[in-house]
Amino acid sequence: MPLHMTKIAFGAKSWDDLASWFVDRERFLMTTRYLPKRHEEMLGGSLYWVLNHALVARSPILGFPQAKDGRWHIDLEPRLIRVHPIPKRAHQGWRYLKDEDAPRDLADGEEIGDVMPGRLAGKLQKLGLI
Template identity: 50%
Template sequence: MTAMTALNMTKIAFGCDGFDELRARLAARIERGENIVLSTRYLPKRVEEMTGGSLYWISQHRFGLRQPLVGFSELEGGRIGIVLAPVLIEVEPRPRRAHQGWRYLSAEDAPKDLPQDGASGEGIPAALHAELAAMGLL
């Protein structure tokens, strides 16, 4: 029997010019340790598979950050809340096409976390890693 891996989601950081702006938008709530709640119309059909998963943020046509999924909640007006942990984890800046709303992302297709010191696995600063990846050199 093989272990099940969590299903993840992707979402565009709409209205942000980059990940620094997304961090700034969420900073106060993260500092207070508050969960982040995003509103969507429908509960994902594969919600049971998302336990232990994350939401991967996309900006400027690339992955850059992820937040662990805490769960889902009901909001006013019949909407659904995607509840995210108050932490931002940098991931390898791989290219990703833009889309509307959110999409599923399998664990196998998810980018790897970057080391906490802001450098990629090869000792390259994260910003330079993103530029090289965008040029197709990594």
């Protein structure tokens, strides 16, 4: 079972903003200062994007090449795979996500509007209603 990571889609105000980051790209390299300590476990995993306090999509992780300036890249497939949104608090940087805690991909034909927004789901979950 691969390990995954979560990352805030900083600067994206909507799904369309996030999706625009992936248009017409052959590679998607995200730069980070440090190589994740558990990077070997993440090969075959995904980076899950947090937007509006919910995990909403994932991008498969291809590798962790080093940049010329000593930093590291997280090499992602240049595509977004929509997932069943689940609440996720904001955080800085990235966080690990175990496979059993990762949201499932949306099924073919299943619309993102068919599921509850992350903030609302988080509030209802705190109240013990879902």
